[in-house]
Amino acid sequence: MLELINFFNHPFFIIIGGLATILMIAGFIYSLYVIARGVLPVWYRLGKGLSKRRIAIFSDSQYGSLEQMISDSKIFRKSNIIKINKDDLKKADGETIFLVHWGDYKDKIQEILTLKKDSTALIIYAPQNEGRIGQEEMDKINLHRNSIVVNFRGRLLNDILTSMITTSYEHN
Numbered sequence: 001m002l003e004l005i006n007f008f009n010h011p012f013f014i015i016i017g018g019l020a021t022i023l024m025i026a027g028f029i030y031s032l033y034v035i036a037r038g039v040l041p042v043w044y045r046l047g048k049g050l051s052k053r054r055i056a057i058f059s060d061s062q063y064g065s066l067e068q069m070i071s072d073s074k075i076f077r078k079s080n081i082i083k084i085n086k087d088d089l090k091k092a093d094g095e096t097i098f099l100v101h102w103g104d105y106k107d108k109i110q111e112i113l114t115l116k117k118d119s120t121a122l123i124i125y126a127p128q129n130e131g132r133i134g135q136e137e138m139d140k141i142n143l144h145r146n147s148i149v150v151n152f153r154g155r156l157l158n159d160i161l162t163s164m165i166t167t168s169y170e171h172n
Contacts, residue, residue, distance in 0.1 A: 046165050053164055054080045056092040058112065059101035059125075066099065066125070066156075073157055089115060097163055099156070102126035102133060109137060113144055121163035122147040125156060 007013075055076065057066055063083050071078040084092045089111055092098060100112060102124050109124075116122050122144060126133050128151050133141075141147050146167050148159050 042165060046161075050075065050164065051077075052080075053096045054082055055097045055099055055160065056082050056084050056095035057099045057101075058084045058089075058092070058105045058108070059099075060086070060104045062101045062104070062125075066101065069153065069156070070160070075157070075161065095120070096167065097121045097160060098123065099160070100124045103130040106133075106137070110140070113140060116144060118145045119167055120146065121160075121167045123156065123159050123163065124149045125153075126151060127153075 055070065057063055059066055067078070067081050067083075070076050070081055082091075082095070086105070086108060089108065092112075092115060096119070098112060098116060098120060100109070100122065102109075103126070105112065112122070122141070124133070124141065124147070126149055133149065138149070141149065146163065148163070150156055150159055
């Protein structure tokens with residue numbers, strides 16, 4: 001047994017053990033750095049988005065249903081959801097997420113696109129049973145950054161959440 005202990009006390013094993021320890025510590029520090037650079041900013045942006053960003057809903061016929069769906073998720077606060085009427089589109093000027101019900105606001109889409117900033121997320125909810133979006137309108141929407149067209153209600157929450165992470169938040 002003493003011979004085995006003496007064998008591993010050889011300077012070669014001491015040097016290799018020291019190098020392995022140094023590499024392990026360096027790997028741990030690098031892992032912390034990668035987490036700090038990659039994951040923490042996403043968590044920070046998501047937390048900031050969930051607590052401060054407001055969702056402007058452009059809808060007349062579906063507003064109550066959309067608001068309830070968003071607030072029932074317990075992800076978004078009801079106080080962060082506002083209704084935008086056709087008469088007062090400028091009310092949405094400072095908001096960072098536009099949720100537009102296509103059936104109610106298809107005639108106002110150009111005004112909404114003009115109002116939208118590059119950092120504003122635009123989510124257009126267009127159920128197929130209310131008619132499809134024409135190719136000309138799709139091309140207009142496609143020209144704008146952070147624009148999403150959704151046909152299913154189940155995708156709305158995911159797209160709102162993703163938009164909060166991927167778009168910037170500037171406090172006004």
